[in-house]
Amino acid sequence: MYVELIKKRCSVRTFTLDIFSKEKLSEIENILKNVSRTPFNTYGRFKMIKLDQGEGRSLVRAMTTYGVIKNPQYFLVGMINKVTGNLVDFGHSFEKIILDLTALDIGTCWLGGTFNQSIFAKYAQCLADEVIPCVVALGVSASLQSPTDRLIKFMAASHxxxxxxxxxxxxxxxxxxxxxxxxxxxxxxxxxxxxxxxxxxxxxxxxxxxxxxxxxxxxxxxxxxxxxxxxxxxxxxxxxxxxxxxxxxxxxxxxxxxxxxxxxxxxxxxxxxxxxxx
Ligand SMILES: Cc1cc2nc3c(=O)[nH]c(=O)nc-3n(C[C@H](O)[C@H](O)[C@H](O)COP(=O)(O)O)c2cc1C
Structure with missing residues (x-):
């Protein structure tokens, strides 16, 4: 029931270092494939990346979210066409994905400001005619939140x-x-x-x-x-x-x-x- 998932979801900015099992990864891939119909019938591209692949060295990891996300491991990068893309549709599709991830007990956080565009564009192989309006950090939620997490929640009065x-x-x-x-x-x-x-x-x-x-x-x-x-x-x-x-x-x-x-x-x-x- 989506009502329960909506009530359950909240932004998670502190993750454990655990990685997802193969089964979980394939469930995530299925969620990404099943994007539902959007209000204006435009569709973005959503790609999962794992940071410690390739050039994911520690400095790059820290730079991705300017330190806002503690232990960033996985991200979903959302891309839309610069000309035909629609941000309302983008929000609609991405939130449905987030709620489906919540059903799998995966912690998520929308990032529209505190993420490094150029690093994600490179990792997600964003095309020249695409932009990345937002990314979503995801992973296993840590039971204790980092001080940065608590500060952001306080400043945004998130609750x-x-x-x-x-x-x-x-x-x-x-x-x-x-x-x-x-x-x-x-x-x-x-x-x-x-x-x-x-x-x-x-x-x-x-x-x-x-x-x-x-x-x-x-x-x-x-x-x-x-x-x-x-x-x-x-x-x-x-x-x-x-x-x-x-x-x-x-x-x-x-x-x-x-x-x-x-x-x-x-x-x-x-x-x-x-x-x-x-
Ligand atoms: C489009 C969008 C962009 C956001 N960008 C950021 C961001 O850049 N950094 C951040 O820490 N949180 C970001 N958030 C998370 C919001 O601060 C958070 O959703 C809000 O404070 C409500 O808290 P909750 O998600 O725990 O219910 C964003 C949320 C949305 C929907």
Missing amino acids: KRKEWKALFFQNNFKDFAVLANHHHQLALEMVRLAPSASNKQPWRILYEDNCFHFYLDRNSSYNRLIDFLNLADLQLVDMGIAMCHLELALLDAKILGQFEFIKGMEQKHYTYITSFRC
Whole structure:
């Protein structure tokens, strides 16, 4: 059940030195092969790399995540085409992979800022027309977190989520959502638990007649920083993650639906992304 996996997942930045068994590696490969349908029908490329192969010497290992990940062993490198790639779809696909890895008891951490683009581009043989918006560190979670891990969690207030009434609305942006359908209500709660870059939680959802309209509440100072650091538009990745959580939570309740971009849904304060109709 994806609802349980969503509740279980949290960012892991401290791993043990254990390596995966052959069986686990093949289960991971299967997960990577089974990427599900995305909201805008574009697909990234996800490749697992192990750092101690080839030139994975200790300095290179430390440089990969600027020390944020303790004992980095494995990474999933996500790549999209520079022109046709879509960051919402990228977030949607990668989060589904992460939840499937969570089912295998594998610890993961999204990295959109603290990773070294050029090292990963080389290791993953990224093509000239591709970019790496994010990578995911994965491995066996250590029981004790490193001081860096604890500091990042503290700074991002990682355990906290915004209140329901700041995120989910019904019929208009004045009334917060109280949904009669408890599966729909639970699906929104699963969006609330989603991870996001710097824990900004930029998603806003307007619910109308079995339709969830997804909006992005852009944080301008954060976006200026992202531009300055020349990072991908991580808030679009966050939107894809939120959509993945909603879709999978509904799927648990056997509620199927589809993404649909509806014309005329634009709003003054929020950026309309797309809608999920079920
Ligand atoms: C798109 C994206 C990019 C992220 N980039 C980083 C990063 O560069 N470094 C890091 O330590 N954590 C990163 N995170 C993890 C977030 O800080 C974390 O998801 C958030 O604080 C919520 O905590 P949780 O994942 O434990 O629920 C990223 C998360 C997302 C979704």
